[in-house]
Amino acid sequence: MSPVPIGILGGTFDPIHNGHLRLAQEALEQCSLGVIRFVPGGTPPHRNTPRASAEQRLDMVRLxxxxxxxxxxxxxxxxxxxPCYTVDTLSALRAELGAMQxxxxxxxxxAFLTLDSWHQWKQLFELSHIVVVQRGGQPLGNAVNGASVPLREEYQARLALAPRILHESPAGAVLVVDMPVLEISATDIRKRCAERRSIRYLVPDSVADYxxxxxxYT
Incomplete structure (x- = not known):
């Protein structure tokens, strides 16, 4: 029997918010994943330096x-x-967990529509499946038509029609799952903090209190 798939969710989490948590929960349930590992990034190669420190972001994710x-x-x-590249993190996880996990x-x-700008992006498919959580009313297939030819070709060749594919092989598929529309962003949360506005129900209460x-962000 194959091991139960493990989900990997990376990000700066500056701060972590309910959109991140709901995305993870949807993937967990729809794909029957065993666990989801949240991987806060250190020095992101594609983004500005996080506002909160590494220790602070780690504390917020833990809460x-x-x-x-x-x-x-x-x-x-x-x-x-x-710089923290996803391909390196997945390579380390693969070495730890084995070839069949x-x-x-x-x-x-x-994020998926910019995947071809990531470091060694095609190698990601050799290390893991990719689960894309699309927001309601925004079909990924339509958007991919406007993506680069290499990304469009990878998407079309690897698209899985059912979550069971994730359980039958260790890597290589692209699966699209749906998520309710939650218009929450870390940028907006930081802006609200700077303006002394409430962030309740945008982040967990423990994170809001922290x-x-x-x-x-003030």
Whole structure:
């Protein structure tokens, strides 16, 4: 019997919010994943330096995941000062977990459409499946038609029609799952903090209290 797939969700989590958590929960349920590992990034190659420190972002993710046994914190990237590439993280996980463990890299549709700009992006398919969580009313297939030819070809060749594919092989498929529309972004949360506006129900209460106590983003 094949091992149960493990989900991997990376990000700066500056701060982690309910959109991240709902994306992970949808993937967990729709794909019958065993656990999801949250991997806060250290030095992101594609984004600006996070506003909160590595320790602060790690604390917020730990608070957000508390109480959910299906969510795990993986701190392998957070204190690195060199650029953190997803291909390196997946390679390390593959070495630790073995060749037959199915891995599922989770991402939103917007991120998938830029995948061909990632470092050694085609190697990602050799290391894991990719689960794309699309927001309701925004079909990924339509958007992919406007993507680069290499990305469009990979998508069409690897598209899986059912989650069972993730359980039958360790890597290589692209699966699209749906998610309710939640218009939440870390940028908006930081802006609300700067304007002294409430962020309740955008982030877990424990994270909101942590941000307020430490006066983050103000």
């Amino acid at each position: 957000a995941l508390h109480g959910n046994q299906s969510f795990e914190l993986d701190d392998r990237e957070i204190f690195r000062i060199d 199915p891995l599922c890299l989770l991402m939103g549709g917007d 941000i307020k106590f430490h006066h983050f």
